[in-house]
Amino acid sequence: MTITTLRSGLLTTIQDLGRYGYQKYGVIVSGAMDSYSLRIANLLVGNSEGEAALEITLMGPTLLFEKDMLIAITGGDLSPTIEGASVPLWRPVFVKKGSKLQFGLQKSGCRAYLAVAGGFAVNEIMKSKSTYLRAEIGGYQGRAIQEGDILEVNSMSEGAFSQIEKLKNKQNKRPFQPANWSVRWNEFLPLIKNPNIRVLPGAQYEKFTSHSKEQFFIQSFRVSPQSDRMGYRLSGPAIELEEKLEMLSEAVAHGTIQIPPDGNPIILLADRQTTGGYPKIGQVATVDLPVVAQVMPGQSISFTEITLEDAERLYLEKEKNLKQLAVSITYKLKQ
């Protein structure tokens, strides 16, 4: 017994970086909506960056730790507390056996990620631990975490172990002890309300009216409450085609923005279908996908056009920064 779920929260699932290699069989990718937060949470507890962690949406669960553990919470601030005291984000935290972690009000962002040293002990299905809700496979029995679920944890790395020992010594009767250092997360995830998202033109961009193309980059769009892990539904000015388009289904990608006949854009996200038949006006730059994932329903987003060269450069820069971050965290954990 390691972690017991006392209350379920709104939607808490086990996710990793996704299930790749099976889209040609119609199997969706799934995986963390905000991959930067998932990767950094894992690094902070000495896991490999793609290990499975909990993705916690808006209203978090209540978890009881039945063992001393090293955890890290990243992503949106959903007010985590342990035995009433607030838990700092983006750093390793030693949690004493018998302590209870709760989440409260949503302060910023939409999803938090909780990684535990060692990672959750669930089976890989088609090379991934991600939960695929509709096919009921992967993660914890193919479904969201419910009250009474017991989450087992694998054995932790050496770095995590030495960090636990160190924090334990400093602990002095409190139920938890955070490290005195943290990640400068702002570089990776600007958690701002109503963000501006960078977009590349989509395959049918030229088929939209020039007025609609203009509006798409001038106006802002509200994220509707019907948004979920499959996609964000937006409302704003109706985006219209020059003329009706009969399209054959073809592959879509994470961040594809398609326009169904009602003119309201849909941004396809982690649980998107593999193929789609609606015209595609744009494609979110990969570096901005985590930013989209942290927008709450009810908030707005706007779009700016970016060139392929700039999108690629930003992506490569971020990946190199992440590699550096991984090296410094590994060093810090062992120190």
Add this chain to the structure above:
Amino acid sequence: MIEPVGDAAIVIRFGSEIEYRTHRKVQMLSNYLTQNSFNGFIECIPSYTGVTVFYDPLLVEKSHAYKAGQIFSPYKIVRSIIEDLLANLKGEEAEAHRIVEIPVCYGGECGPDLEFVAKQNNLTTDEVISLHSGGEYLVYMLGFAPGFPFLGGMSEKIATPRRSTPRTSIPAGSVGIAGKQTGVYPISTPGGWQLIGQTPLRLFLSEKEPPSLLQAGDVVKFYPISYKDFLEWKEESK
């Protein structure tokens, strides 16, 4: 035609209509890429007219930038790899289709809309069954749900519009008709197709490799079985 899909994927289109020749090119490229992937290749999805290739821009840049000279854009690197590949693929022989036979229990509980399909087309239910099971269907692509095949080649004599009210739950294995299309639901989902039968075969098994019974490029043949056989078969495959 080759163009970027954002900053981490590329699409290669061979045509704009559902055509056998286009399909063969799509198959050839996606099979080749799956067997001889380049550094940074993640996966590809074949569709009716093209192949979308997903790649990791960092790995592509790392392993190809300096060899390829002055090109630093991962997209341009992948594009040049694909162009070289297409030039060499031209002479390649098309391999034989795999034929997959799928048993179907038509009508009754298994196919609640069989009579409607017959009535719509002024046929008897037996005629619908013989037309449906007499055809050969090419799997153009998979999508919509895991293992769901987009089939081509159904006789227009049994084409029937979708139900006006979709069912909230369709059992796995159901064989349906929607307009000129036919297909099999691999997992239980909501849907509006006219259900004419059900197969006891499992089309999607997440623990198998590959997890899907059908693959793009396969030829599907349906054959009728009795309700008794259907039940026995289903019991065995549990």
